[in-house]
Structure formats: structure tokens, C-alpha cells
Amino acid sequence: MNDWTSIVGLVAVAAPASVTLLLALLLLLGVRISETLIHRLMQIGTVVGLVSLLALFIGLISTGRVEQLVNLGNWVTIPPGYHFKLAFQFDRLSIPFAALVFVLCGTVGAFASRYMHREGGFQRFFLLFSLFNTGMILTAVAGSVEVMFAGWEFVGLSSVLLIGFFQERAAPVQNGFWVWVVYRTTDTALLFAAILTHQLVGEGDFHHLLGGGAWPNEVATVTSTQAFLVGSLLLVAAAGKSALLPFCGWLPRAMEGPTPSSAVFYGALSVHLGAFLLLRVSPLIAASPVLAVLVVLLGLGTSIFAGAVGRRQTDIKSVLSFASLTQVGLVVAEIGLGAWVPFFWYVALVHLLGHACLRTLQFVRAPSLLLDYRTVENALGDHLPRPAVKNQGFALWLNRLALERGYLDAALKQYFVRPVLNLFRVIHRYEEAWANWLNGTPKEEAPLSGEGLAGPSVASRLRLPHPPEQQPQQLSTKAPV
Amino acid sequence: MTWTQWPWLELTIAVPLLFAVATFFVRDQLRAVRLAGLGCAITFLLAVVAWIAHSLADVSGAGPLFRVDELTAPLVPLVAFMHLLTVVMTSADKARRFGTPRFLLSLFLRLALFSTFEQNLLIPLLVLCVVPPYFDLRSRGHRSRLYVIHMGVFVALLLVGWILTSSNLIQLGAACYLVAALVRSGVLPAHVWVPDLFANGSLSSALLSVGPLVGVYMAVRLAVPVAPGWMLAAVTVLSLLTAVCSAGLALVQDSVRRFVAHLFVSFSSLVFIGLEVHTRESCTGALALWFSLMLSATGVGLIVRALEDRYGLLPLKSFHGLYDRGPLLAVGFLVCGLACVGFPGTMGFVASELLIDGTIHENPWIGIAMILVSAMNGIAIMRVYWKLFCGRKPASQAELPITRTERWSVTLLCLIIVAGGLFPQPELNSRMKASSVLFVNPPVPEVATTHL
Numbered sequence: 001m002n003d004w005t006s007i008v009g010l011v012a013v014a015a016p017a018s019v020t021l022l023l024a025l026l027l028l029l030g031v032r033i034s035e036t037l038i039h040r041l042m043q044i045g046t047v048v049g050l051v052s053l054l055a056l057f058i059g060l061i062s063t064g065r066v067e068q069l070v071n072l073g074n075w076v077t078i079p080p081g082y083h084f085k086l087a088f089q090f091d092r093l094s095i096p097f098a099a100l101v102f103v104l105c106g107t108v109g110a111f112a113s114r115y116m117h118r119e120g121g122f123q124r125f126f127l128l129f130s131l132f133n134t135g136m137i138l139t140a141v142a143g144s145v146e147v148m149f150a151g152w153e154f155v156g157l158s159s160v161l162l163i164g165f166f167q168e169r170a171a172p173v174q175n176g177f178w179v180w181v182v183y184r185t186t187d188t189a190l191l192f193a194a195i196l197t198h199q200l201v202g203e204g205d206f207h208h209l210l211g212g213g214a215w216p217n218e219v220a221t222v223t224s225t226q227a228f229l230v231g232s233l234l235l236v237a238a239a240g241k242s243a244l245l246p247f248c249g250w251l252p253r254a255m256e257g258p259t260p261s262s263a264v265f266y267g268a269l270s271v272h273l274g275a276f277l278l279l280r281v282s283p284l285i286a287a288s289p290v291l292a293v294l295v296v297l298l299g300l301g302t303s304i305f306a307g308a309v310g311r312r313q314t315d316i317k318s319v320l321s322f323a324s325l326t327q328v329g330l331v332v333a334e335i336g337l338g339a340w341v342p343f344f345w346y347v348a349l350v351h352l353l354g355h356a357c358l359r360t361l362q363f364v365r366a367p368s369l370l371l372d373y374r375t376v377e378n379a380l381g382d383h384l385p386r387p388a389v390k391n392q393g394f395a396l397w398l399n400r401l402a403l404e405r406g407y408l409d410a411a412l413k414q415y416f417v418r419p420v421l422n423l424f425r426v427i428h429r430y431e432e433a434w435a436n437w438l439n440g441t442p443k444e445e446a447p448l449s450g451e452g453l454a455g456p457s458v459a460s461r462l463r464l465p466h467p468p469e470q471q472p473q474q475l476s477t478k479a480p481v
Numbered sequence: 482m483t484w485t486q487w488p489w490l491e492l493t494i495a496v497p498l499l500f501a502v503a504t505f506f507v508r509d510q511l512r513a514v515r516l517a518g519l520g521c522a523i524t525f526l527l528a529v530v531a532w533i534a535h536s537l538a539d540v541s542g543a544g545p546l547f548r549v550d551e552l553t554a555p556l557v558p559l560v561a562f563m564h565l566l567t568v569v570m571t572s573a574d575k576a577r578r579f580g581t582p583r584f585l586l587s588l589f590l591r592l593a594l595f596s597t598f599e600q601n602l603l604i605p606l607l608v609l610c611v612v613p614p615y616f617d618l619r620s621r622g623h624r625s626r627l628y629v630i631h632m633g634v635f636v637a638l639l640l641v642g643w644i645l646t647s648s649n650l651i652q653l654g655a656a657c658y659l660v661a662a663l664v665r666s667g668v669l670p671a672h673v674w675v676p677d678l679f680a681n682g683s684l685s686s687a688l689l690s691v692g693p694l695v696g697v698y699m700a701v702r703l704a705v706p707v708a709p710g711w712m713l714a715a716v717t718v719l720s721l722l723t724a725v726c727s728a729g730l731a732l733v734q735d736s737v738r739r740f741v742a743h744l745f746v747s748f749s750s751l752v753f754i755g756l757e758v759h760t761r762e763s764c765t766g767a768l769a770l771w772f773s774l775m776l777s778a779t780g781v782g783l784i785v786r787a788l789e790d791r792y793g794l795l796p797l798k799s800f801h802g803l804y805d806r807g808p809l810l811a812v813g814f815l816v817c818g819l820a821c822v823g824f825p826g827t828m829g830f831v832a833s834e835l836l837i838d839g840t841i842h843e844n845p846w847i848g849i850a851m852i853l854v855s856a857m858n859g860i861a862i863m864r865v866y867w868k869l870f871c872g873r874k875p876a877s878q879a880e881l882p883i884t885r886t887e888r889w890s891v892t893l894l895c896l897i898i899v900a901g902g903l904f905p906q907p908e909l910n911s912r913m914k915a916s917s918v919l920f921v922n923p924p925v926p927e928v929a930t931t932h933l
Contacts, residue, residue: 024899028892030809076831076905078913082762082838084831146834150825157824160863167871170800174872180863188856195841195848424729431730435673439627 005059009070009090009141012052012098016105016137019045020130027127038126039113045130046109049137050102057095067091067214069143081202087143093215093279093349098140100353104268104360105133111364112260125165125258132158132261136269140276145194145209148280152190152241152273156183159270162261163254175253178409181417182250186240193233200226210283216338216345220287227287234281235295242274242328244302248309249409251325255317262317263363267324268356275331275352279345286339295336303329305406312402316369320362327355485538489531490547493557494592496524497564501585513581514571520585521565524592528558547596551914552701555772557595560693563779564588566894567685569886570783572790578683580617587613587686591693600703604643607665607699608636614682614690623681631674635664642703651707658704659716666696666753667746668716669723679742684789687742688782694749694771697756701919705756713757720757721850724750728857732864735797740865741782744821747858748774751851755836756919758847763839764916769832769909773820773901777829780817780894781862784810788869791881797865800872807883811870813891818862820898822855828901831909 019041026033060068072086090098109129116122131154138151160183164176200222201208209230210218220227238244243251254266265271278285278295285292303326310322331348338344365372377383391399401407500520507513535554549557564584571579587610594606611632618625642657667675679687705713727747734740748770755767787810788795788803795801804811816827823833833855841848883891901908 028809028812028895030888076835076909078762078765078835078909082835084834150830153825157819164867164871167804167867168802168874170872173800173867177864177867181860184856184859188852191837191852192849195838195852198838199841420729421733424726424733427726428730428733431673431676435627435677438630438673439624439677441624 005056005068005090006070008052008056008059009068009088010072012049012056013088013137013141015045015049015052016130016133020127020134023123023127023130027123032123035113035117035122038123039109042109042113042126042130043106046102046106046133050099050106053090053095053098053102056090057099060090060095071143075146084146085144086147088141088147089143090141091215093276094141096349096353097276098137100356101133101136101140101269104264104356105129105136108260108264108360108364111263112258115260116258119258121165125162125261128158128162128165129261129264132162132265132270136273139273145197148277149190149194152187152237155270155273156180156187156241159183159254159261159265162265163257165257165261172256175250175256179250179254182240182247182412186237186247189233189240190237193230193237196230196233200230210281215280216282216342218283220283222284222287224288227284228291231281231284231288231291232294234277234284235291235298238274238277238332239298240274241277242271242332243325244274244298244329244332245305246408246412248302248305248322248325249405249412251321252313252318252405253409255315255321259317259364259367262321262366263360266321267359267363271324271328272331272352272356275328275335275348278332278335279348279352282335282338282345285336286342289339292336292339295339296333297336299329299331299333299336301329303327303333305329308398309402309405312399314403316366317363320359320366323362324355324359327351327359331355483538485534487534489527489534490549490557490596493524493527493531493561494547494589494596496520496527497585497588497592501582501589504581504585507581510579510581511573511576514568514576514579517579517581517585518565518568521561521568521588524588525558525561525565528561528592532558546599546602547593548598549596550598550918551911552768552918553595553698555911555915556693556698556775557592559772559775560591560595561588563689563692563775564591566779566783566890567689570787570890571685572787572884575790580620580683580686583613583616584685584689587689591689591695594695595693595698598702600643600646603699603702604639607639607695610690610695611635611665614678614686617682617686618678621682627677628674631664631671634671635661638664646707652709652712655704655707655709656712659700659708659712662696662700662704663716663719663753664696665699666694666749667691667723668696668719668750668753669726672723672727672746675746676739676742679738680736684738684741684782684786687738688779688786691742691745691749692775692779692782694752694775697749697752697771700753701756705759705919713759717754717757717847720750720753721847723747724754724854725850725857728854728861731861732857734861737785737795737797737865737869740797740861741778741785744781744858744861745774745778747854748778748821751836751854754840754847754851758840758843759919760839760843761913761916762835763843764919765909765912766832766834766836766839768912768915769905770829770836772908772912773828773832773898776894777817777820777827777898780891780898781814781821784814784817784891785869787883787887791879792877795869797868800867801869802871802873802875804870806875806877806881809883809888809891811866813895814869815866816895816898818866819859820902822859822862824859826899826902828898828905828908830902831905835909 022041056068060066068090070088074083075086076084116125135151135154135158139148139155142148142151160176160180163179164173166172197209209221211221240247251266255262285295306322306325306329310319310326313319313322331351334344334348334351338348373384497520500517504513504516507516532554535549590606590610594610597603615625615628618628638657638661642654642661645657646654664671675691724747727743727750731740731743731747734743752767752771755763820827820829823829837848837851840851
């Protein structure tokens with residue numbers, strides 16, 4: 001019985017991965033396929049994955065088991081003792097989450113096949129969407145830190161490339177870049193945690209770190225201090241991915257992407273990935289009361305912040321993104337509370353699943369908001385009442401703070417990013433001055449990094465007319481941040 | 482005599498020299514470039530056969546002068562492959578300035594360099610290898626004093642080290658070799674020549690001069706086996722500073738060429754660190770990263786070169802929006818760039834993980850710094866990707882589509898990088914065997930008797 005459940009578990013992982021590889025290969029080889037075929041491939045990958053997962057679930061239920069570990073052995077082995085384990089874990093946490101991924105990706109994929117119809121980059125969109133699907137499944141069912149890290153990175157890359165999907169405008173690209181900076185910075189914490197795990201328990205798989213037993217009955221095998229260290233690093237990684245404080249600023253920026261990706265990424269799945277990670281390592285949180293308190297405070301703080309800020313946003317997707325964040329904050333707080341009352345972990349999981357479904361629906365309906373408003377107002381025969389907003393004194397200051405999303409992004413840029421960049425710019429100036437001195441280049445002659453020495457370009461020598469300089473179009477109606 | 486005992490390695494080295502002579506007499510530059518392409522293809526095939534012969538029969542070359550071991554057996558075909566890619570991705574427009582005989586001569590020198598163990602041959606080859614970029618700079622009318630100063634120091638240290646080791650002053654000689662290797666690799670404070678070469682020389686010449694990490698090879702062959710532990714520790718600190726500094730400089734570059742240069746310097750410093758820390762894991766990781774870097778960073782450089790051939794210099798102060806003009810070039814840039822920083826699914830992932838894990842055992846701060854370097858480089862790569870390929874509609878209406886050879890080159894490169902990422906064990910087995918070469922003669926411990 002174990003064998004067939006292992007096989008269907010593998011199929012659940014392999015199905016979306018195969019579709020991703022196929023679409024990537026076709027793009028690489030320059031083979032253009034029809035929208036219908038792309039959609040069909042996505043459907044097949046999603047349906048096969050979901051059916052396999054459900055079959056595995058039924059298999060577990062019928063045998064009274066609560067967990068299935070699929071160990072494919074070592075992906076990499078370096079004697080005497082170094083190895084990367086390829087392991088997947090199907091349990092009460094990963095199966096519902098993976099099923100959610102398949103259902104929402106399938107649904108939104110079907111929506112996107114119509115929404116993105118005849119859009120330039122249709123194949124590129126679905127490749128990235130499929131990569132995201134693969135990353136989410138890998139993260140959901142990862143049985144080792146290495147597999148989780150791989151899935152985590154796939155999710156991050158596909159997210160930022162989809163934020164910058166409308167790549168002919170500067171704003172999506174700039175926002176995608178900022179999100180990448182946040183992801184990359186916080187993902188170092190995940191990598192630190194992976195390495196620390198290897199150091200502490202000699203293995204990367206969760207069973208060695210979190211003890212035997214099925215979720216959520218695992219008991220961490222490390223001391224309270226070690227749990228705090230590893231858990232804190234994972235908390236930072238989770239905060240980056242789920243846009244918890246102080247990284248909330250990137251979430252509304254991510255709305256630059258197409259609505260289907262906004263829906264499934266930031267309404268449903270990607271934004272909950274941090275919470276999922278915390279649920280996966282909940283025994284670590286239970287092992288360290290200090291960590292548990294931190295998690296609760298972070299969750300509540302994010303929730304309060306997002307609730308306040310969301311009320312002052314000026315476009316529907318930003319409103320929804322902060323509404324989403326409010327709930328994610330509550331989920332995280334519930335996870336922290338589970339350290340004292342483990343039942344809260346189940347509450348967090350159910351909360352997460354329900355919220356993801358609701359928010360996806362709201363996001364895919366968001367482009368129709370204005371139409372909905374007009375329909376209601378036509379039916380009423382009058383404008384909908386506007387809520388009164390106090391705009392004096394402290395209320396004005398608070399409104400402004402909320403409108404500017406707490407100036408969090410500005411603060412991160414001012415106090416973390418700019419000092420680092422300025423330091424390296426200074427070093428670069430000194431380096432160039434030193435190089436010019438060594439080269440004997442007079443100051444007025446110092447070339448702009450080889451300008452004019454590469455020769456005229458082919459385009460300029462063909463003397464083709466250039467269109468007038470095009471300014472990046474700010475099509476978004478959001479308030480500038 | 483079986484086929485594995487034929488002189489494949491000698492043929493590999495001789496073919497570029499023959500084609501260099503042949504192309505010298507060809508007046509039509511385009512024809513010369515095509516001939517060079519044929520020569521590089523034959524060289525590459527011969528190098529692969531030599532590698533297979535070595536693997537099957539452990540035959541490391543028929544002659545006393547040229548032979549390969551586990552370390553260099555895959556590097557020789559890789560060097561040939563880099564040159565092959567460079568020449569096939571040379572546009573017809575660039576052919577008139579390509580300098581085909583010099584290119585083939587450089588290939589000959591580099592192949593000979595990676596195929597010899599003899600110090601008496603290695604040193605002259607190392608000296609000769611620094612000459613072609615000098616002529617490249619001069620032919621483009623750019624000042625070469627910076628390059629001459631640094632390579633002068635390199636050559637001087639090399640020669641002094643040679644004299645000292647020949648006179649049994651082993652540790653002093655090793656110190657000279659090690660410092661020479663640092664200069665050649667662009668480690669602080671002797672790093673400024675690398676971005677200068679990239680910015681002002683031809684990109685292909687710079688890539689092939691810096692890409693094979695000749696400085697690292699030289700250190701492995703000449704210095705690491707005989708250098709005492711304290712010397713390696715000092716070099717580790719310098720390499721770490723270089724890696725961090727270059728990663729940060731890559732973030733703030735306005736020139737894409739200098740960005741590529743800093744990428745090379747940063748990652749070659751990481752390779753240095755792995756070799757200097759000198760554990761089994763770190764050495765295997767360093768060698769694997771070396772292999773991966775030669776492919777991926779060269780890929781990044783060649784794609785930038787292809788874009789510059791079409792659109793001129795591409796400053797990073799503004800967006801260029803070139804995706805629609807070359808989607809495959811954009812995809813190739815992304816895949817190669819992400820492989821450089823060890824993204825999962827690419828060849829660099831396991832190498833980076835292994836390197837970090839191997840070094841963190843010895844010194845956690847080194848491991849932490851390496852993770853930060855990787856993060857910064859990851860940010861820098863994506864920044865450059867978006868600047869080059871996104872952010873606006875392309876300014877030029879010129880449709881200059883990717884050529885067939887460019888398409889196949891980029892596709893092949895991406896497939897190799899991804900295949901190496903999904904199935905890394907064969908490459909790692911090879912690098913594990915190569916790291917054993919480094920452990921045959923471990924570094925001299927501090928208490929060893931000096932030869933002064």
C-alpha cells in the first residue's frame with residue numbers, strides 16, 4: 001500500500017513540474033503554440049496533480065495513516081557525509097494546502113486563459129504561472145529544507161517576473177525590482193536557517209529537526225535557544241514572503257501584475273506562504289516561548305497596521321491587498337498562540353484555506369468593481385453615500401500615514417538600502433579615480449566606461465529613424481508611493 | 482596502441498595554432514571568422530575525445546609535456562567551448578575587427594596552459610597569456626598603462642617565485658606565486674584592471690582572458706600545494722573582502738560591461754575562498770562553482786556582446802526595453818545570470834550550497850558573508866536584466882533578429898545549465914575527483930621547517 005501512495009504522491013509533484021519544463025523548453029526553442037494548447041497543458045498538469053493528491057489522501061484515510069513520507073534518496077551525495085535529500089511529506093498540513101494550490105491555480109488558470117486572451121506574452125504568462133504552481137507544490141510538500149528552499153525561490157522568481165509582466169512600462173518593472181530586493185534579502189534568512197539546521201542536526205529534512213510524528217504532534221529535537229535561532233530566521237523569511245511588518249510596502253506594488261496573478265499570488269497563495277512555513281515549523285515555535293510571543297506580536301501588529309492602512313487606499317487592488325494582509329496577520333497570530341493551545345494551529349490552517357478562496361474571488365472580481373458600482377447606483381437612482389472622513393489635526397496625520405502605507409518602504413530605502421548603495425558608490429568613485437590615475441587618464445578625458453570605443457551600433461549605421469523618446473506611461477491610478 | 486592512447490590532447494592544442502596561421506593569410510575577415518569557427522569546433526571535439534580517453538583509460542596525454550588530470554580534463558574542453566561560443570556568436574558586422582589570428586593564438590595558449598603540469602612550461606605560458614589583451618587594448622586606441630602595470634607586477638612576481646622555488650626557497654616562492662595569482666584574479670587591491678579591461682577592450686577578449694579563471698588555476702597548481710596555512714588564511718580574508726566589495730560594486734554600476742567584470746571578480750573570489758579553506762566539501766564546491774561560472778558568466782557576457790553589436794553601448798541609467806527585439810537573448814541572460822548566483826534548478830545551485838556549507842564549518846562568518854554576496858549578486862543580475870530588456874518600448878525600430886548560430890548557442894548553453902542543475906551528481910563526481918588532486922599535496926602546516 002505504501003508503494004502506490006508514494007507513486008501518486010510523486011505524480012502530484014511531477015505533474016506541474018513537467019508542464020513547467022515543457023513550456024520552458026518550447027519557449028527556449030522558440031516554438032509558439034496556441035493559447036488553447038497552453039491552457040490544455042495547464043489543465044492537464046493541474047487536474048492530474050489534484051487527482052493524484054486526492055487519491056493519496058483517500059489512500060491515507062483508508063489505511064488510518066496521517067502521514068506519507070516519500071523519500072527519493074539523495075539527490076546529491078558528497079562522501080563521507082554530505083548529501084541533499086529529495087524528500088516529500090504528505091500530511092495534515094501539506095495535503096490541504098497543496099489541494100488549495102491546485103484548485104486555485106486551476107480556477108485562476110481557466111480565468112486567465114480568457115482574461116489574457118490575445119495578450120502579448122500569453123505563453124510567457126503561463127510559463128511563469130506554471131513555475132509558480134510548481135514552486136508552491138514543492139514548498140507545500142517539501143520534506144527537507146533544500147526542497148523547500150527550491151520551491152520558495154521558484155515562487156519568488158515567478159512572482160517578480162509576473163509583477164513586471166507589462167514590461168514595456170517602467171512602473172511594473174520598478175515595483176517588481178523592489179519586491180525582488182525584499183525577497184532576496186529575506187530569503188538569505190531562509191538559507192541561514194537551512195545551514196543552521198544542517199549544523200544542528202546534521203540533516204536538512206524536517207523529521208530530524210522537528211522530531212518524529214505527524215503534524216502538528218511533532219516535538220522539536222533542538223533546545224529552546226536553538227529553536228529560537230532557527231525559528232527567528234524562518235520568521236524573517238516568512239515576514240518577507242507574506243509581507244508582514246516591516247515589509248508590508250511591497251504588497252500593493254505587486255498589484256502591477258495582471259489580475260489573475262495578483263489574485264492567486266497575493267490574494268491566495270504566495271502571501272500565505274510565510275504563514276504556511278510557520279505552520280510547518282510550529283514545533284519550533286512551541287519549543288521557544290520567546291519566539292511564540294514574537295510571532296503573535298508580529299501577526300497582531302501586521303493585522304492592525306494593515307487594517308488601518310487599507311481603509312485609506314485609493315484603488316481596489318490596494319484595498320484588497322491590505323485586507324488580505326489583515327487576515328494573514330491574524331493567521332500568523334493564531335500560529336503563535338498555538339504554542340500554548342495547539343488547537344490554534346488547526347484554526348490557522350482552516351482560516352488560511354477559507355481566506356485564500358474568498359480573497360481570490362474578490363481579486364478576480366476587482367476589475368469589474370466600477371461596473372458593479374454603476375450597476376448598484378443605477379438601481380438606486382443615486383450615488384452611493386460616501387463615508388465622512390475627518391481631515392484635521394491628528395486624524396489628518398493618521399490619514400496621511402495610512403495613505404502613504406506607513407512610509408515603510410521609504411524607511412527601508414532610507415535606512416537600509418541607500419546607506420549600502422552610497423557606500424559602494426563612494427568605493428566606485430575612488431576605484432575609478434585610482435584606475436584613471438594609474439592609466440594616466442586626465443580628468444577631462446576619463447571615458448564613461450568605454451563610451452565610443454565599442455563602435456557605432458548596427459542600428460545607427462543603418463540610419464533608421466528613431467521614434468520620439470517615449471516617457472514611461474503611468475497607467476495606474478494609484479496614489480504615488 | 483588503442484584509440485585512447487592517440488595524442489588527442491596534443492592535437493587539441495595544435496589545431497588552433499594551425500588555424501591561426503591559416504587565418505593570417507585570409508584577407509576576407511568574414512571568411513577568416515568562419516574558418517576560426519571551424520577550427521574551434523574541431524578543437525572542441527578533439528578536447529572532448531581527449532577527456533573521454535582520459536576517463537576511460539586514465540590516459541593523461543601521450544607526451545611528457547602535455548597531460549591532464551582530474552582537475553583539468555573537463556576544463557580543457559570547456560575552454561574550447563567558450564572560444565567556440567564566442568566565435569559563432571560573432572556577428573558579421575564585428576568580423577572585420579575580430580582579430581582572428583590573435584583569437585586563435587590565445588586559444589592555443591590557454592589550452593596549452595591547462596594541459597601542462599611542468600612549472601618550466603606553465604610559467605612562460607602564463608606570461609604569454611597576458612599579451613593578447615594588451616594588443617587588443619592598443620588596437621582599440623585605449624590607454625593600456627593600467628593593464629601593463631598590473632600584468633607587469635604579475636609577471637614579475639611569477640618570475641621571482643619561479644627563481645625562488647627553483648632555489649629551494651619554497652615558501653617564499655609560494656608566497657610570490659600566491660600574490661601573483663591574486664593579481665591575475667583581480668583580488669583586492671589589484672582588482673581595478675578587470676573592469677577597465679572589460680570596459681575598454683573588446684568584450685570577447687576580456688571574457689576569454691578572465692573567464693577561465695587562470696589565476697585560480699595558477700594558484701591550484703603552483704601555490705596552494707606548497708603554501709602554509711597562515712598564508713592561505715590571509716588570502717582568504719582578502720578574497721572575502723573582494724567578493725563582498727565586487728558584489729556591492731556590481732549593484733551600483735552604470736556600465737553593463739563593468740557589471741560583468743565585477744560579477745567575475747566576485748565569484749572568482751568565492752572560488753578562491755573555497756580552495757583556501759581547503760576542506761573536501763569546500764574544494765568540491767569551489768571547483769564545481771568554477772565550472773559553472775565558466776559557462777554561466779561567459780553566457781552573460783556573450784549575450785551582452787550580442788546586444789551591443791546591435792544597439793551599441795547600453796548604459797544602465799535607463800531602461801532599454803530590448804525583450805521584444807530578442808526574447809531568447811533575454812531568457813538566456815536570465816538563465817545564465819541566475820546560474821551565476823546559484824538559483825535552484827541551475828548548475829550553480831548545488832555548487833554554491835556545497836561551497837557555503839564547506840566553509841561555514843571552518844568559519845561561520847565566511848559562510849554568512851558568502852550568502853550575502855550571493856544575495857547582492859542576485860539583486861544585481863535582476864537589476865541589469867530589467868534595465869536591458871524591460872521598462873520601455875525599444876527605442877530603435879531596427880529589427881535585428883537573433884541569428885541562427887546565436888539561437889543555437891544560447892539554447893545549448895541554457896540546456897546545459899539547466900540539465901546540470903537538475904542532474905548535478907555526474908559533474909560533482911568529476912569535481913570530487915578533482916578535489917582529490919588538491920589533497921594529494923595538502924598545504925604545508927605552520928610548524929613545517931622553512932627552507933630559508
